[in-house]
Amino acid sequence: MLTIYGMPDSGNCYKPRLVCALLDRPFRHVGVSTNDGGTGRPDFLAKNPNGKVPLLELDDGRLLPESNAIAFFLGEASPLVPTDPFERAEMLSWMFFEQYSHEPYVAVRRSLTIYPRLARLATPERLAETLKGGMKALGVMEGRLGEREWLAGTAASLADVVLYAYTHVAGEGGFDLSAYPAVKAWLGRIEALPGYRPMHWLPAG
Template identity: 60%
Template sequence: MHTIYGMIDSGNCYKPRLLMAKLGESFRHVEVSSRDGATRTAAYLAKNPNGMVPLLELADGRRLAESNAILLYLGEGTRFLPTDRYIRGLVYQWLFFEQYSHEPYIAVRKALLTFPERARDATPERLALTLERGNKALRVMDSYLAENAFFAGDACSVADIALFAYTHTAEKGGFDLSAYPAVSAWLRRVEADPGHVPIEWLP
């Protein structure tokens, strides 16, 4: 059985849990939080020297870090990772977009506003920057989704799971999702995909 080390309230850690739930596969969850120092202990650093979560540990003891790399591994050979070369390229495109243009602003702004330990970092300048660039990412998504049901082909893929993780809670970061009707409709489509579970779900 796979083991996923992660935080229950982290979007990045939600991604592999959500995919495993949609696949109907069993796994073990081990709560490891960056907020209480658990990711910086010698024991955890021996597993992931980068001191980050999530971390996937396979049944044979091999480990894989980085949320989107974990999604690609778990999605291989399933309906969530297309075999068509171009459609798979779209998956990679949106996974890179999520980590470079989406998560650093939408996820970070939510953390700045909701995690007490991040309050000192919530300067007016940083809040303004994350709002501006987060809205830019949402506009890009809304434009694409106005003409496409999902981000890679006509069905839910790991690209949708990656972008769903922080988009569905974006309003907690001060983003107005009502301004993005195509994004809002897409969120409902992802939620309607079989096996969906909320971020708080554990096996």
């Protein structure tokens, strides 16, 4: 049985849970949170010296950090990874976009907004910077999704799953998604996929 260490309200941690749900892959969830210092405890740092969740642990004890790498491992040879080499690379391109051009703005602004412990970091400058960066990223997605149903290839892929994670809660960070109708329609397509589970869903047991 795979083990995912993570927190329910983190988009990064939601990504591997959603991939497992869409692929009907069982996993065990172990709650580790930044909010109570769990990611900084010695037993967790022994597993991930970078002190971040999500973290995947295989049956044989091997450990894999980084949400998009975990998504890639879980999605290997599934319909969520295109077989065409160009489409597969396009999927990766959007996954790197997510980490460098989307998450640092859309996710960070949400964190600054919803977590009281980060309130002192939510300066007007930081909020303005993350709003500008996030709107740019959402605009790039809007352009793409105005022309096609899915970000890479012709079906839902890991690119859609990982970008869904923080885009669908962008409103919590103060982004107005009504300005991005193609993105909103795409969110609905992902939510209609068989096996879809919402962000706070955790496996029973």
